Amino acid sequence: MFALGDLNLTYLVSITAVSLYVSTAAVALSAALGLPISLAVGFRDFYGKSVVTSVISTGMGFPSVVVGLVVLLALSRSGPLGTFDLLFTPEAMILSQTILALPVLVSVSLSAVQSVPQDLRDAAFAAGGTSTDVALLVVREARYGIVTALLAAYGRAISEVGSVLIVGGNIVFSDSTSFTRTLTTAITVEARKGNIETGIALGAILLALVLGVNALGARFRDRTPGRNGRGR
Amino acid sequence: MTTERPGTGGPGVGESDGSTAPDPASNGAGRGGTRLAAHDLGHGFGNGAVLEDISLAVEPGEILAVVGPSGTGKTTLFRLLAMFERPDEGTVEVGGDDVWDLPEARRLAVRRRIGMAFQTRSLFSTTVEENVSYGLRVRRSWSARIRDAVEGLFGRDEPSDTVEKALRTVGMFDKVDRDAGSLSAGEAQRVAIARALAPDPDVLLLDEPTSNLDPRNTAAIESAMRAARDRGIAVALATHDMQQARRVSDRTAVILGGTCIESGPTDEVFESPDDDRVRQFVEGKLVY
Numbered sequence: 001m002f003a004l005g006d007l008n009l010t011y012l013v014s015i016t017a018v019s020l021y022v023s024t025a026a027v028a029l030s031a032a033l034g035l036p037i038s039l040a041v042g043f044r045d046f047y048g049k050s051v052v053t054s055v056i057s058t059g060m061g062f063p064s065v066v067v068g069l070v071v072l073l074a075l076s077r078s079g080p081l082g083t084f085d086l087l088f089t090p091e092a093m094i095l096s097q098t099i100l101a102l103p104v105l106v107s108v109s110l111s112a113v114q115s116v117p118q119d120l121r122d123a124a125f126a127a128g129g130t131s132t133d134v135a136l137l138v139v140r141e142a143r144y145g146i147v148t149a150l151l152a153a154y155g156r157a158i159s160e161v162g163s164v165l166i167v168g169g170n171i172v173f174s175d176s177t178s179f180t181r182t183l184t185t186a187i188t189v190e191a192r193k194g195n196i197e198t199g200i201a202l203g204a205i206l207l208a209l210v211l212g213v214n215a216l217g218a219r220f221r222d223r224t225p226g227r228n229g230r231g232r
Numbered sequence: 233m234t235t236e237r238p239g240t241g242g243p244g245v246g247e248s249d250g251s252t253a254p255d256p257a258s259n260g261a262g263r264g265g266t267r268l269a270a271h272d273l274g275h276g277f278g279n280g281a282v283l284e285d286i287s288l289a290v291e292p293g294e295i296l297a298v299v300g301p302s303g304t305g306k307t308t309l310f311r312l313l314a315m316f317e318r319p320d321e322g323t324v325e326v327g328g329d330d331v332w333d334l335p336e337a338r339r340l341a342v343r344r345r346i347g348m349a350f351q352t353r354s355l356f357s358t359t360v361e362e363n364v365s366y367g368l369r370v371r372r373s374w375s376a377r378i379r380d381a382v383e384g385l386f387g388r389d390e391p392s393d394t395v396e397k398a399l400r401t402v403g404m405f406d407k408v409d410r411d412a413g414s415l416s417a418g419e420a421q422r423v424a425i426a427r428a429l430a431p432d433p434d435v436l437l438l439d440e441p442t443s444n445l446d447p448r449n450t451a452a453i454e455s456a457m458r459a460a461r462d463r464g465i466a467v468a469l470a471t472h473d474m475q476q477a478r479r480v481s482d483r484t485a486v487i488l489g490g491t492c493i494e495s496g497p498t499d500e501v502f503e504s505p506d507d508d509r510v511r512q513f514v515e516g517k518l519v520y
Contacts, residue, residue, distance in 0.1 A: 123354035126314055127367035127427060128344040141357055 007198055014178040015186050016205065022090050022164070022182060023157040026097035027105070030153050033098075034105040035146070039135060041106075042113035053110065059103025064096075068163030071096040075167065088169035090180055096163040101153040108152050112145020113138055147221040154213055158206070161188060183209070265292025265464050266327045266345055266434035268313060274321030275308055282308045286322070286492045288485045290435065295457055295467040297481035297498065299474065301513075305490040306470040307351070310439045313468065314348045315339070326435065344371060347428030351440035355412040355420050355427075360404065363412050363423055364395045367431040398430040399423075402456045418449025425456055435466045442476065454480050474514055478502055486510045 041052060073079050075087040075095075086092045116138045124137040139146065161184045168180035170189065181189075183206045190199035269289035276282050282305045290296040298306055312319045315331055323330045326342045334342060347367070355363050369377060383389075391399075391408050399405040402422035407415065415423065421441055428436060438457065442450040457480055460467050471477055477484050478498060485495035486507075494501060494510045505511045 117354075119350060119352045119354040120356060122316070122350065123356070123424070123427075124366070124370075125316065126346075126348035126350075127370065128340075128431060129366075129370045130340065133370045137356065 007201070008176055011172070011176040011178070012205070014176070015172075015181050015183055015202075016209070018090060018178045018180065019158060019182040019184070019206070020209070022093045022097060023154060023160075025094045026101050026157045027150060027154045029094065029098045030101040030105045030157075031150060034102050034149075034153075035109060035139075037106050038109040038113050038149075039139070042110050043135065043138070053107075056103055056107050056110065060107055062100060062103065063162075064100055064160055065162035065166065067099050068096055068166030071099065071163065071167045087167065088171060088180060090168070092167040093164045093180060093182075096167045097157040097160055100160060100163065101157045104156045105149045105153040108149035109142070109146045112142040112149065115145065116141040144221055147217050151214055151217045154217075155210060158210060158213075159184060161185060266466060267291055267325075268346070268435045268466055268468065269325040270309070270313060270322065271325065272322035273309070273312060273319050273324070275312060275317075275319045281490060283312075283319075283490045286487070286490075288492055288495060290466040290468045290483075292434070292466045293461055293464045294482040295461050295469060295480055297477035297484045298468060298470045298487060299472065299477045299484055300487035302472055304487050306472075306487060307439055309487070310348070310437050310468070310470055314346055314437055315343045344431065345434040346437060347431065347433035347435070348437040349421070349424045349428045349439070349441050351443055353417065353420050354424055355415070357413060358411075359408075360399070360410050360412055360415070360423050361391045361395060361408045364398055364408075364426045364430050365392065366427060368392070368394060371431065394430055394432070395426075398426040401429055401459050402426045403452050416449075418445045418452075421445060422449060422452055422456070425453060429456070429460060433465065435468070436460050437468050437470075439470045440472070441469070442471070442473070450476070474502075474516075486513065488513065 041049065041056075071092065072087070074081045075084070075092050076082055077087075086095070120141055121134050121138060124134045129137065164180070164182055165185050165188070168182075168185070170181050170185045171179040172181045173179060178186075183202055187199045187202045187206070190196075190202060267289055269287075271287050273286040274281060274284050286309060288296070288298070298309065300306055311317065313324055315324065318332050323332070325331065326345060329338075329342060331339055331342050344367075356366065369380070372380075395408070396405055399408055402425050404419060404422050404426060407419065407423075412420065412423065425438070425441060428438075436457075438453075442453050445453070454476070457467055457469065461482075469477070469481060481498045483496065484498045484501040485492050486501065486505075487493070488509055494505055494507045501510065502514050505514060
């Protein structure tokens with residue numbers, strides 16, 4: 001049986017799976033909410049737009065333990081979302097990670113959308129495009145930045161400790177399978193126990209995961225033509 | 233006040249006088265032909281009027297040069313003609329219809345009869361072929377576009393005949409598979425014109441298409457303009473290059489200070505202008 005200190009394969013696989021599940025779901029949810037927000041804010045000029053973008057940027061610096069505390073209060077039995085009985089579940093962790101990843105995703109993708117030159121929007125319009133066609137063209141042109149936004153949000157989610165510890169509870173069953181323990185919270189447990197080597201091994205796995213996700217994203221981002229510079 | 237020459241018809245530059253402009257009926261055989269006209273256009277932005285009381289028209293099978301110094305409102309005029317925005321005053325007519333009186337769906341259909349290329353680099357970050365076929369794709373139904381996108385995942389088709397024809401018109405078919413980002417400025421401008429030509433528009437608007445280009449690319453673009461005219465397309469060219477206007481256009485409208493002050497057959501406007509400011513401008517003595 002594979003083992004590294006107190007680690008066994010079942011434990012390792014399950015905490016990795018929980019990390020991937022919670023982070024991927026949180027980023028998917030953030031993308032579903034955040035990309036339409038980026039397009040809506042990026043496409044329109046409206047009164048107070050600079051305030052909205054400032055608020056979004058500020059959200060990138062939300063302290064994760066504060067977010068965890070707010071989600072804990074919201075999901076607790078007497079909180080507004082208490083009836084859903086989500087506290088100390090992976091879904092509660094998804095919620096808190098979504099709140100943390102959303103501002104990162106919106107802010108970076110908004111910047112990408114706004115950086116698409118007006119000339120290209122005009123060209124799409126002049127070629128007979130409707131407003132929907134122009135919006136799709138902008139998403140396509142901003143794909144590099146949008147993928148970067150997804151990767152940044154994923155990085156924020158998978159490296160999260162404070163809030164998932166608070167709302168997830170760091171729970172492992174007696175058969176060593178994880179319910180709400182992630183790679184990051186497992187590292188804190190090992191560090192507290194003084195198992196530095198085990199913590200470093202878990203950290204290496206986490207880094208490998210982040211590297212793998214980034215490599216996949218970069219491969220997708222660079223696959224399409226048109227990014228070889230604008231002119232000779 | 234616009235100086236209109238006898239026989240130039242309508243407001244400003246109107247019908248062909250038959251002497252310098254090719255006969256539209258002899259060009260673009262079988263093409264219906266569409267007239268683009270502006271009547272009493274006025275438009276401004278926050279800090280005042282950019283255009284005032286501009287009337288002109290471009291007929292099928294002719295090239296109209298709109299000349300004037302930089303910053304005189306040519307680009308604003310062309311954006312109004314291309315229906316980017318509604319003019320503050322006056323009307324834009326395509327084929328006799330006041331475009332802003334039409335329901336939205338018909339206005340889109342009318343807009344799609346106009347092709348436009350810009351002064352600035354405006355190619356999308358994809359291949360030359362995809363740039364040129366963009367106008368064709370957006371005219372297709374959503375189901376057809378989704379089917380094309382799915383089929384595209386399993387391999388690329390050959391460029392359509394329409395794309396090939398448009399690229400050959402500007403001498404760029406040999407670069408059909410190239411990444412648009414790798415083209416030189418002149419090549420990119422030729423591809424932009426091919427993109428405007430691909431859907432076979434009735435009207436082609438070219439806003440300073442050759443500014444800062446080398447003679448070879450300029451010649452290719454001028455050749456494409458003539459080819460479009462010979463196919464019966466109404467071509468309007470905004471330029472501050474007097475020599476280019478003389479070389480390629482059948483008619484010329486001179487805009488100074490946001491107002492069209494003279495228009496008519498190109499030879500007459502350049503050789504015997506009625507307005508003293510136009511004389512000074514074409515002789516290079518009027519500096520704005």
